[in-house]
Amino acid sequence: MIKNLLILFFVFSSLAQLHFSQNGSDDERLRSIVSEKGQAEVIIPDPGSREIDRITRIASISSVKGKEVRIFLSPLTVEWFISEGFDYQIIERTASKGIISSASLSQAMEWESYPSYPQYDSIMKYFAATYPLLCILDTIGTSINGRLILCLKISDNSGVAEPEPEVFYSSAIHGNETAGFILMLRLADYLLENYTSDLKVKDLVDNLEIWINPLANPDGTYNSGNFIISPVRNNANGYDLNRNFPDPEIPDAIRQKETLEMMSFLADHRFVLSANFHSGAEVVNYPWDRWQTPHPDYEWFYSISRAWADTVHLYSEPGYMDYLDNGVTQGYDWYPVYGGRQDYVTYTLSGREITVELDEDFITPTSGLSDIWYYNYRSLLGFLQNALYGIHGQISDAFTGDPVSAKIFIERHDKDSSHVYSDTLTGNFTRLLAPGSYDITFTADGYWDLVIKDITVLKGEPTKLFVKIKPMLNPADTTNPAHPFFYPNPAGSYINAVLPESIRGAVNIRIYNIAGIKVSDFDTEASDRYPVRLDISRLPAGSYFAVFTGIATNLSYTGRFIIFR
Template identity: 40%
Template sequence: MKKAILISLLMLFALSLSATLGTTWNQYYFRFELINKVELQELTRMISIDNICGNWVYAYANDTEWEAFEKLGYRTQLLPAPSSQFTGTIARNPGEMRNWDAYPTYDAYVAMMTGFATSYPNLCQIVNVGTTVNGRQIIFAKISDNVASHEAEPELMYSGTIHGDEVTGYMLLLRLIDTLLSQYGSDPRITNLVNNAEIWIGPNTNPDGTYYGGNNTLASARRANGNGYDLNRNFPNQNGSTNTGPIQIETQVMMDFALSRHISLAANFHGGAEVVNFPWDYTYSLHPDDSWYISLSHVYADLVQANGPSGYFTSVSSNGVTNGADWYVIAGGRQDWMNYTAQSREVTIEVSNTKMPAASTMPNYWNYNYDAMLSYLEQGLYGIHGIVSDPYGNPLAATITVNSHDTAVSVISTDPANGDFYRYLNPGSYNLTISAAGYPDKVITGVVVNANQKTSLNVTMGELLHQQEISLAPGWNLLSFNIDLGENTIGTIFDNDLRQIKSQSATYSPLVPAHFNNLAGISSGKGYWVNNLSSENLVVQGNLLSTSSSQELASGWNLVAYLPDTQMAVSTALAGINAYLQEVRSLDSVWTPGGGSLSQMQPGKAYWIKVSQACNLIYP
């Protein structure tokens, strides 16, 4: 009965969320007892589940969500907001952040980010990817050795504090930016990362939540954005439907940013628990790369457990990793959206049980997490690194599918700007299918992936077109094409100087009425008489025909195409029909078994060949 009531209330609740809450709203932080965990699949569409401890579910709600939830009759206990216990030191300018034991004001944060680009202009650009509901900036640092260029290298992304009251990641990522820049050139690991990747770091993607009480304090920080919506429940579901209310400005900004890039590996930093959470969050079905995700998550979790105090990173699982849905199901999460829509590989990293730890503890969290943060980014340098291009080296937009492995939610695409792609897989041998519009699919077999190594794979789609040039003299010419003419026609090959073209049995002339013409088109691998008004060079592109193609010759004279792409002695070129060969004629020369003025056969020419009986001509 409760489930039926819940579904009915959810339908009414969805209608009530069609408008935003406005700038004045209440935040409810509470817990309730839940015996049947299955109910979470419906509840997550109504309230923002935060954590589960035993049978107790911890959650947030805005006014509309709280009103709907109260009607369900769960035994509920309101709790103090996590920010109400905040005692952190506030830094009013970048200089007060030098020891990394204070939280910055919003203005100090912006000044720090701007200062990174000023101090390291060759390594760092600061990009304002969008503006929040209340007009604050969502800022990312782009870090690379050639920061002004978009190179063919993996794009790696760290972002933090999508929940405004979870600020440990905020501090870690600010310090990571500083460390990557200041230690470049002296620290080999950092130098290698910056030289071989394009790193994007956004320390705070919900500044309206963090600075809800004003730009100079974190004491009133809230989980949601300025409109009261949990941004990590606001991304479109896989079927395109929305979860909690209309898509918020901050959500749209992040989606636009992610889809404008080709982020191959990412992590979203949270607080309130200590665990690496990997996909999926929205379903109990496993991601096709589930085993790889487990290994990836352990790269981070194993290091922080080794570098942290006893018990660190064990609040959710003893090994520090969890499948998202196994912990608790949510819908509308960014991690899942980044995977099934943006074709990235993203996890959620919860770095502190306390959402807003004392600022004095930030150096400790840095020591616990620093090695793991670098090691996770280094995973983006491994796996299959490929470039897909056309025969001329131009990059292509292509889809990469791991055969007998991928589904629609795990295939990846190239960055069409450079044609590069990055496919992360467990060690093994794989077959890939590369698909690009206008080209036949190409299957690459036996691609070997080794642990902690890069496998380079350059793929050329299609074949390089051969360019054939044929010189026409005024009057009659004998010619043939040794390339695939494709959709070329008489009209596209010859210009207005054409007077007549004849095959062995048909003719075409633009000078006579159409009903006199019985040569419908021109074919590859055939010989033709061509009468042209003036000297002209024909230039046609196409794939070379195989010289092993057989041409059927009738007894007597035959007008024959010359298929090889290099000239050849008559006796060599026609060795396969030597027993029947009686005479060969070009326009002005002749060859017979006893000699003659014709010694070489040349590409672009056609020849009259006389044989004593029917036979098949195959060039060597």
Template identity: 40%
Template sequence: MIKYALLFVALLFSSQICTAQDVDKILKERGEVYFSFELKPETNPGEQLAIIDGIISIDKVTTTKVLAYANTKGFEQFQKLSYSIDVLTAPSMLLSQKEIDGSGSRVNWDYYPNYSEYIDIMNQFVTDYPSLCELVNIGSTVEGRDLLFIHINNNLGTEADEPEFMYTSSMHGDELTGYILMLRLIEHLLENYGTDERIATLVNEIDIWINPLANPDGTFAAGDQSVFGATRFNANYIDLNRNYPDPEDGPHPDGNTYQDETQAFMDFADAHHFTLSANLHTGAEVVNYPWDTWAKLAADDDWWYYISRQYADTAHTFAPAGYLTDLNDGITNGYAWYSISGGRQDYMNYEKQCREFTLELSSTKLPPPSQLPDFWEYNYRSLLSYLGQSLFGVRGLITDANTGEAVHAEVFIESHDKDQSQVFSSLQIGNYHRLLHSGTYSITYRAEGYEPFIVNNVVVANDSTTIINVQLDSLVGIEDITPQTQVFIYPNPVEDIINIRLAEISKEIVLINSSGIAVSKIVPTSKNSQLDVSRLSKGMYFLVIRFEEHTDYRKIIVQ
């Protein structure tokens, strides 16, 4: 602890422009250095940032000025690019330890709990509300600290037709406004469950998971007794928000192995079926929505704009003028701000089909403890509203038409979904939750071994729910179904062209593979039709012939 205090004093009373020896000392003491630099005017800013982000960890971009962190390896590489830098005091050391530790209490939530206090608080929630919450440890950090979630629901341990929702905070260990807001949100949900109808609805109808501290090694880098001296990186000096698989750059985009914290969260996401989540940060005041890695817009960009605008506008109502107004009055597309690779937001959206945005809660990474109640007042209504959004859009159950059992199926919005934006029903009970902006949609439900089912003209309104339960017909044994209309198929097996002769004109003819995916479709204008299968892979397919009153099936072999 003494070494951090001495370093703080040295930086505070020195020029921000430090010598190489100063930087070496900082890196040796803390494992990371915080600095700023100006982008070069002769080169495209976006191109510069794309190169730089692969070397150091960009923190914030304002016009041409960049704030960033680097570990020893990254800083050495960055120096080769010949930028002039100003080394800055670490954000977690701008206040003295006495100011950070303060004299606040849990009564007002105007303090930063130390590590043991944090563990005690999380356990106390369960002691006080055993029927509403449980403490779940999803793994350990590099240094062995716990990665903890509070799981809140009125039917713990029971699978139900409910969306799963996740809040996590402070994967950058020195960004701690969300740390307190998440602890307070847990308390707010539990304390008000019996008296607030809105809270009761959220707890009864949503499976809620809240992790207040995603990088405790960074938060308590200077010791478990204080957040003073917290670091952005984990104990291996890795930025956890650059350590996830990336939609564009693939696995290990930062060149590092998946850290213990990253792997724990990925395993946790694999074990769940999250509909909506948020990743809480500080250092700016803005709602950042997908994508971060791509310039192209997300399939649900209009929904993201609506949800982000709703969060910011609600906060504006209860905050002083100027709060949460960065960039586009408090919201931004991630790439439009600056591009990053390996972020958790894009990972959750692309790999897990979970809608997640990044919430930057305060310009000051580690505000004075006395200000923490203010940030709660500004944000808690927005936090509850965002949580409630997981109940809206299109939802329902997908089951087997014959057995009634749950079916794990894809829910695909025609002429809309792209870049892995489709969602899937859960394997346990077959429930699905598709968040959508207001509009009219055509939805295809498909699963391996089942005939696709299409629902047209689905009307969706913002902040409301459309329920569509679907029963899928199995393809197993359909070759034994007696046709209701005379159908001639030849040749079969087939190599190129298959001829179809019908006793009456059908509405449509669809060829689907054994996974239930439509690979060809025609709308006949006569009783005789042809399908070209020459480009299809060899194997078994099913011809689905739909008439006005019934549907006939034929098994086809492509060889």
């Protein structure tokens, strides 16, 4: 019996050693692949939502499907992954399978092969040179390795910043997801070529400023040189650029050069509508990626995503773009993403961005590029049309007519930064909404809030709105009082104080009740243009004294006001 137990112990020990030895062998192979190719793709069994949430904060998940989680590992994450002891399978792909590089510029512009990087640069310059009235070539920035991150602006007066909604298409932020790269080049060609012959195209180009960035991560796509041979997901530093944007609840990551320059570009333009193109699945993904809670404009996001997929289904082969909810999903319902561009644009910049996954294959074979175009080009055009609907308006000063930068929000609807702002220079704004009736509030520093009720939004039509808001000014504001002048006085929730000219800039304000007890003490700014506005909503009715002290001059003035309710 003891002999049998010893034999069994030896057998199990050998099996255990073989198992761990095999894992060790796989780990070395994994390290070798990452070292040689710059990345490795692995599959792990689905560990459950909590563990997926932990993994996605560190490594780059590319898909969750069935009971499998697919992860791309870079030199930055491979050792962490190995140290976690996951059971995994390495996916090895033939790098150049199905990829045909263009032999010439003319062949590249047939859109059935992949251009070299110099050919790509020439194509973008060709568009701008051939259609100078409709197209200009701009540069978002440069990659780590010095490649240009190029962008086209297509509009009827491309050289002029017109007061039109700006929209943005961008692709290949993951360098190995190539379908969108060619799709964007072909879209630019289609818009420019058909401007004079296609009324839908003309309407889009005449009424929008369309920006197209075909290649957001050139170092990843052209990882092997000037030809697409073995593209990688990450940038040259090994970072997933679509996990590198600021996240509202996660400490700042090490921002990459490409990310910082894209952030600057996005902030400059404040696109009202945008889409980011990927591969690895076939689905339209809408916010939020990082929260399970639906976006306040969920109904609108779902409808435009549904329209994209449903239009595709009319022209595609059966089985294309039918993943999850027949081709659409809220990002978090698929798997959470932190630091993604979609949520950054939608949350931080108050834009509206979706993510379109175009192909199950990360690297689309050249034989499939025309199919991707044929299936999706109507949806590309239809999506842009959404920027022409909803509420379009302008906010101006009721007295001077000057444009006003204001916050536009809907009570009991907007949250999580879903409000929008009017343009600082023009006062123009666009609020994309599902059909319905809305009460909208307009608020700006130095102006009285304005609420317009029962604004109707119809499907497929714009609602025009020209808003004039009144400044918090009266004739007394133009005087130079010897002491603080309050109005209205008595007041209820807010009171304005016109200060002597000797108090400007940083001001300390102390408020005392009639018994001489200090009830408020805070700092604010005093300017020539507006009175100082005091929030007195939390103070009980009665008489008060306010002492205003210029922080720079140490001069103080006292005034008296009454709260009446």
